Amino acid sequence: MKYTLVLAILLAVSSCTYSFRGASLPPGVHSIAVQTFDDRSGYGDPSLRTNLTNLLTQKLVTDNTYQVTNMSTADAEVVGVINSVTTQPVAVSGNETVGKWQITINVSIKFENLKTQKVIWTKDFSDWGEYDPSAGPSNRSIGLSQAEGKLTDDILLALVTNW
Secondary structure: OHHHHHHHHHHHHHHHOOOOOOOOOOOOOEEEEEEOOEOOOOOOHHHHHHHHHHHHHHHHHHHOEEEEOOOOOOOOOEEEEEEEEEEEEEEEEOOOOOEEEEEEEEEEEEEEEEEOOEEEEEEEEEEEEEOOOOOOOHHHHHHHHHHHHHHHHHHHHHHHHHO
Protein backbone atom coordinates (compact mmCIF):
# COMPACT_ATOMS: atom_id res chain seq x y z
CA MET A 1 0.00 0.00 0.00
CA LYS A 2 2.79 2.40 0.96
CA TYR A 3 4.65 1.69 -2.29
CA THR A 4 1.51 2.19 -4.35
CA LEU A 5 0.97 5.63 -2.81
CA VAL A 6 4.60 6.61 -3.47
CA LEU A 7 4.35 5.34 -7.05
CA ALA A 8 1.11 7.28 -7.61
CA ILE A 9 2.69 10.50 -6.31
CA LEU A 10 5.78 10.02 -8.48
CA LEU A 11 3.65 9.43 -11.57
CA ALA A 12 1.54 12.49 -10.85
CA VAL A 13 4.57 14.71 -10.32
CA SER A 14 6.47 13.38 -13.35
CA SER A 15 3.53 14.04 -15.67
CA CYS A 16 3.40 17.73 -14.74
CA THR A 17 5.46 20.18 -16.71
CA TYR A 18 6.45 23.46 -15.20
CA SER A 19 7.40 26.58 -17.04
CA PHE A 20 8.15 29.92 -15.49
CA ARG A 21 8.92 31.57 -18.80
CA GLY A 22 6.14 33.97 -19.62
CA ALA A 23 4.07 32.68 -16.73
CA SER A 24 3.29 36.15 -15.47
CA LEU A 25 3.52 38.40 -18.50
CA PRO A 26 1.19 41.37 -18.33
CA PRO A 27 -2.09 40.75 -20.18
CA GLY A 28 -2.15 42.16 -23.69
CA VAL A 29 1.58 42.92 -23.77
CA HIS A 30 3.23 41.11 -26.66
CA SER A 31 5.55 43.76 -28.07
CA ILE A 32 8.00 46.04 -26.36
CA ALA A 33 10.06 49.11 -27.16
CA VAL A 34 13.28 49.96 -25.34
CA GLN A 35 13.93 53.68 -24.96
CA THR A 36 17.54 54.87 -24.95
CA PHE A 37 18.70 54.96 -21.35
CA ASP A 38 18.98 58.40 -19.76
CA ASP A 39 22.38 58.89 -18.10
CA ARG A 40 22.12 60.95 -14.91
CA SER A 41 25.20 59.38 -13.36
CA GLY A 42 27.76 62.01 -14.29
CA TYR A 43 30.07 59.14 -15.20
CA GLY A 44 31.16 60.83 -18.40
CA ASP A 45 31.15 57.89 -20.81
CA PRO A 46 28.82 58.86 -23.67
CA SER A 47 28.62 55.27 -24.92
CA LEU A 48 27.27 53.87 -21.62
CA ARG A 49 23.64 54.76 -22.34
CA THR A 50 23.67 53.31 -25.84
CA ASN A 51 25.61 50.22 -24.73
CA LEU A 52 23.00 49.39 -22.08
CA THR A 53 20.12 50.11 -24.47
CA ASN A 54 21.57 47.99 -27.28
CA LEU A 55 22.56 45.12 -24.98
CA LEU A 56 19.11 44.95 -23.38
CA THR A 57 17.46 45.13 -26.81
CA GLN A 58 19.66 42.30 -28.13
CA LYS A 59 18.85 40.14 -25.12
CA LEU A 60 15.12 40.74 -25.56
CA VAL A 61 15.35 39.80 -29.25
CA THR A 62 17.30 36.63 -28.43
CA ASP A 63 14.91 35.69 -25.59
CA ASN A 64 11.91 36.14 -27.94
CA THR A 65 9.31 36.45 -25.16
CA TYR A 66 8.30 39.84 -26.54
CA GLN A 67 8.47 41.17 -30.06
CA VAL A 68 10.89 44.10 -29.95
CA THR A 69 9.53 46.99 -31.98
CA ASN A 70 9.35 50.77 -32.09
CA MET A 71 7.21 53.05 -29.93
CA SER A 72 4.46 53.50 -32.52
CA THR A 73 3.56 49.79 -32.56
CA ALA A 74 4.68 48.57 -29.11
CA ASP A 75 2.28 47.40 -26.41
CA ALA A 76 4.78 48.39 -23.69
CA GLU A 77 7.95 50.35 -23.20
CA VAL A 78 11.04 50.07 -21.04
CA VAL A 79 12.49 53.35 -19.80
CA GLY A 80 15.87 53.21 -18.07
CA VAL A 81 17.77 55.81 -16.08
CA ILE A 82 21.42 55.33 -15.12
CA ASN A 83 21.57 56.77 -11.62
CA SER A 84 25.20 56.17 -10.73
CA VAL A 85 28.43 54.48 -11.71
CA THR A 86 30.87 53.96 -8.87
CA THR A 87 34.26 52.36 -8.45
CA GLN A 88 35.86 51.02 -5.31
CA PRO A 89 38.91 48.93 -4.50
CA VAL A 90 38.20 45.29 -3.67
CA ALA A 91 41.72 43.86 -3.43
CA VAL A 92 44.58 45.79 -1.84
CA SER A 93 48.06 44.29 -1.57
CA GLY A 94 50.40 44.59 1.41
CA ASN A 95 52.06 47.68 -0.01
CA GLU A 96 48.64 49.38 -0.26
CA THR A 97 48.44 49.01 -4.02
CA VAL A 98 44.99 48.35 -5.42
CA GLY A 99 45.08 45.05 -7.28
CA LYS A 100 41.44 44.93 -8.26
CA TRP A 101 38.67 47.50 -8.66
CA GLN A 102 34.94 46.96 -8.70
CA ILE A 103 32.74 49.11 -10.91
CA THR A 104 29.03 49.23 -10.07
CA ILE A 105 26.16 50.52 -12.22
CA ASN A 106 22.84 51.50 -10.61
CA VAL A 107 19.77 52.01 -12.80
CA SER A 108 16.04 52.56 -12.39
CA ILE A 109 13.71 50.85 -14.85
CA LYS A 110 10.08 51.65 -15.59
CA PHE A 111 8.02 49.08 -17.48
CA GLU A 112 4.85 50.71 -18.78
CA ASN A 113 1.84 49.41 -20.69
CA LEU A 114 1.39 51.88 -23.55
CA LYS A 115 -2.15 50.72 -24.33
CA THR A 116 -3.50 51.39 -20.83
CA GLN A 117 -0.97 54.12 -19.92
CA LYS A 118 -0.32 52.29 -16.63
CA VAL A 119 3.05 51.52 -15.11
CA ILE A 120 3.43 47.75 -14.79
CA TRP A 121 6.37 48.11 -12.40
CA THR A 122 9.34 50.26 -11.51
CA LYS A 123 12.48 48.72 -10.04
CA ASP A 124 16.04 49.64 -9.19
CA PHE A 125 18.83 47.38 -10.38
CA SER A 126 22.50 47.31 -9.48
CA ASP A 127 25.31 45.11 -10.67
CA TRP A 128 29.08 45.15 -10.88
CA GLY A 129 32.18 44.02 -12.70
CA GLU A 130 35.82 43.83 -11.65
CA TYR A 131 39.02 44.81 -13.36
CA ASP A 132 42.76 44.80 -12.76
CA PRO A 133 44.21 48.33 -13.06
CA SER A 134 47.75 47.10 -13.70
CA ALA A 135 46.98 46.27 -17.34
CA GLY A 136 46.01 49.85 -18.14
CA PRO A 137 42.82 51.80 -18.74
CA SER A 138 41.40 49.27 -21.21
CA ASN A 139 40.75 46.88 -18.33
CA ARG A 140 38.27 49.35 -16.85
CA SER A 141 36.11 48.82 -19.92
CA ILE A 142 36.25 45.07 -19.28
CA GLY A 143 34.85 45.59 -15.80
CA LEU A 144 32.21 47.96 -17.15
CA SER A 145 31.19 45.39 -19.79
CA GLN A 146 30.83 42.73 -17.09
CA ALA A 147 28.57 45.05 -15.08
CA GLU A 148 26.49 45.90 -18.18
CA GLY A 149 26.04 42.22 -19.02
CA LYS A 150 24.92 41.22 -15.54
CA LEU A 151 22.68 44.26 -15.22
CA THR A 152 20.86 43.64 -18.50
CA ASP A 153 20.45 39.95 -17.57
CA ASP A 154 18.72 41.04 -14.35
CA ILE A 155 16.47 43.48 -16.20
CA LEU A 156 15.56 40.87 -18.83
CA LEU A 157 14.67 38.38 -16.12
CA ALA A 158 12.39 40.93 -14.44
CA LEU A 159 10.70 41.74 -17.76
CA VAL A 160 9.97 38.14 -18.71
CA THR A 161 9.01 36.81 -15.30
CA ASN A 162 7.51 39.90 -13.65
CA TRP A 163 8.39 38.55 -10.19
